[in-house]
Amino acid sequence: MSDENKKLTTSWGAPVGDNQNSITAGSRGPTLIQDVHLLEKLAHFNRERVPERVVHAKGAGAHGYFEVTQDLSNYSKASFLSEIGKRTPLFIRFSTVAGELGSADTVRDPRGFAVKFYTEEGNYDLVGNNTPVFFIRDAIKFPDFIHTQKRHPQTHLKNPNAVWDFWSLSPESLHQVTILMSDRGIPATLRHMHGFGSHTFKWVNAEGEAVWVKYHFKTEQGVKNLDVELAAKLAGENPDYHTEDLFNAIANGDFPAWKLSVQIMPLEDANTYRFDPFDVSKVWSQKDYPLIEVGRMVLNRNPENYFAEVEQATFSPGAFVPGIEASPDKMLQGRLFAYSDAHRYRVGANHNSLPINRPQAEVNNYQRDGQMRSDSNGGSSVYYEPNSFSGPTESAQNKPAAYAVSGEADSVAYDHHDHYTQAGDLYRLLSEDERTRLVEAIVGAIKPVEKDEIKLRQIGHFYKADPEYGTRIAEGLGLTVPQVV
Ligand code: HEM
Numbered sequence: 459m460s461d462e463n464k465k466l467t468t469s470w471g472a473p474v475g476d477n478q479n480s481i482t483a484g485s486r487g488p489t490l491i492q493d494v495h496l497l498e499k500l501a502h503f504n505r506e507r508v509p510e511r512v513v514h515a516k517g518a519g520a521h522g523y524f525e526v527t528q529d530l531s532n533y534s535k536a537s538f539l540s541e542i543g544k545r546t547p548l549f550i551r552f553s554t555v556a557g558e559l560g561s562a563d564t565v566r567d568p569r570g571f572a573v574k575f576y577t578e579e580g581n582y583d584l585v586g587n588n589t590p591v592f593f594i595r596d597a598i599k600f601p602d603f604i605h606t607q608k609r610h611p612q613t614h615l616k617n618p619n620a621v622w623d624f625w626s627l628s629p630e631s632l633h634q635v636t637i638l639m640s641d642r643g644i645p646a647t648l649r650h651m652h653g654f655g656s657h658t659f660k661w662v663n664a665e666g667e668a669v670w671v672k673y674h675f676k677t678e679q680g681v682k683n684l685d686v687e688l689a690a691k692l693a694g695e696n697p698d699y700h701t702e703d704l705f706n707a708i709a710n711g712d713f714p715a716w717k718l719s720v721q722i723m724p725l726e727d728a729n730t731y732r733f734d735p736f737d738v739s740k741v742w743s744q745k746d747y748p749l750i751e752v753g754r755m756v757l758n759r760n761p762e763n764y765f766a767e768v769e770q771a772t773f774s775p776g777a778f779v780p781g782i783e784a785s786p787d788k789m790l791q792g793r794l795f796a797y798s799d800a801h802r803y804r805v806g807a808n809h810n811s812l813p814i815n816r817p818q819a820e821v822n823n824y825q826r827d828g829q830m831r832s833d834s835n836g837g838s839s840v841y842y843e844p845n846s847f848s849g850p851t852e853s854a855q856n857k858p859a860a861y862a863v864s865g866e867a868d869s870v871a872y873d874h875h876d877h878y879t880q881a882g883d884l885y886r887l888l889s890e891d892e893r894t895r896l897v898e899a900i901v902g903a904i905k906p907v908e909k910d911e912i913k914l915r916q917i918g919h920f921y922k923a924d925p926e927y928g929t930r931i932a933e934g935l936g937l938t939v940p941q942v943v
Pocket of ligand 1: 512513517553569572586592738771772773790793796797
């Protein structure tokens with residue numbers, strides 16, 4: 459509807475008499491407190507910001523749909539996967555990780571790839587990244603890790619000492635560090651990168667049979683990356699380069715699309731696979747578990763309002779639907795808590811009733827009240843359970859599938875400690891030019907580190923992944939290889 463001829467009103471709907479001149483005692487003032495429109499206008503402005511996300515603050519979003527291209531209902535009973543051709547609306551938010559809300563898009567950083575599928579059986583959020591692995595594999599390390607990516611408490615500057623100190627003391631990061639420092643660390647646009655669920659999840663079919671699953675979104679635009687000099691130039695000249703590219707592509711009808719495939723592992727293989735398949739610092743070999751296509755994601759509509767949709771969107775790795783469940787992955791388990799907790803703080807306890815987060819499925823439960831309750835709050839219907847008034851009841855067929863666990867309760871790491879093979883395999887896969895750029899990026903990033911001890915420890919990890927990898931970085935830093943082995 460056009461805004462023409464509409465009366466300007468206060469937030470309580472009364473027409474405003476003057477929006478350019480405050481009520482003052484004569485033309486020289488002072489201003490009278492009775493100008494309630496002025497008071498409301500200033501006060502509302504002071505409250506325009508919600509806290510930015512503690513990570514992934516800078517982002518861009520789009521609406522689209524997911525369409526099933528292959529029937530995998532023998533693996534998952536999720537209703538949105540039930541038949542070929544079925545379309546489910548979705549919202550995606552891409553992001554950088556470490557920078558603030560106004561930071562530049564073209565920095566070297568993983569990109570968030572968070573998808574909300576509005577399925578008939580509730581919202582399914584797949585909150586992944588553009589990389590298949592992560593820097594750490596236990597949630598207990600996440601706050602420390604993120605501190606190293608953020609600003610120094612005194613100087614308020616980014617701090618390479620902290621970054622490389624933490625990574626060199628956390629060798630499980632090596633695989634992700636290698637990906638980050640490779641060409642893929644700076645995607646050309648948000649459209650030219652793959653997306654991954656990264657964790658292992660569980661799929662359960664209608665018979666209650668379960669498998670482990672990993673998700674891969676493959677870009678149909680092809681993978682393209684930015685040259686580092688161009689990225690640095692763009693960060694200065696157009697810090698919103700990726701945001702602008704996505705918006706313009708969709709506005710011009712050039713709708714980006716991704717194929718979604720899954721790797722499927724039989725449940726019992728997890729006990730015998732050569733590393734722990736729940737360890738998010740590892741990929742599963744596609745020779746062992748080939749990609750199986752399941753559908754296609756198309757982004758075809760820009761948000762109408764950035765704050766209402768992109769900023770207020772709340773994605774949670776714990777938002778599952780029947781047929782999709784958590785795995786024991788220790789990072790995923792921590793995330794099951796962290797996101798909804800962040801949403802309650804950042805947006806409020808009723809964040810799921812905002813239009814962008816509201817499921818298309820009916821919501822029936824006994825949660826009531828709370829700040830900014832903007833729906834009917836359950837009206838006069840029964841507000842406790844059990845009850846004798848035909849209130850909503852549980853459906854036993856939707857209980858998560860039971861599975862056996864064992865072991866002593868203790869603070870223990872995963873059994874597998876090979877942090878080097880997969881990082882080395884990745885290095886060996888790169889062309890000579892790609893290796894050169896990888897080494898240059900790492901040398902440039904480590905150079906400002908003050909302590910040689912940290913540099914040497916990190917070079918040792920690169921060396922263990924591949925002697926050539928370690929040697930070239932040592933040489934680039936003016937250190938000799940014998941010092942590091
Ligand atoms: C955002 C915590 C690991 C992907 C966030 C937020 C928190 C968080 C608190 C902000 C949420 C908000 O305010 O809306 C954690 C913790 C982790 C972890 C505690 C480890 C235990 C990961 C991993 C991935 C990931 C492994 C990817 C595989 C994302 C994405 C967002 C995000 C994509 C942005 C979501 C959006 O667009 O709103 N994370 N994170 N995180 N995280 Fe994580």
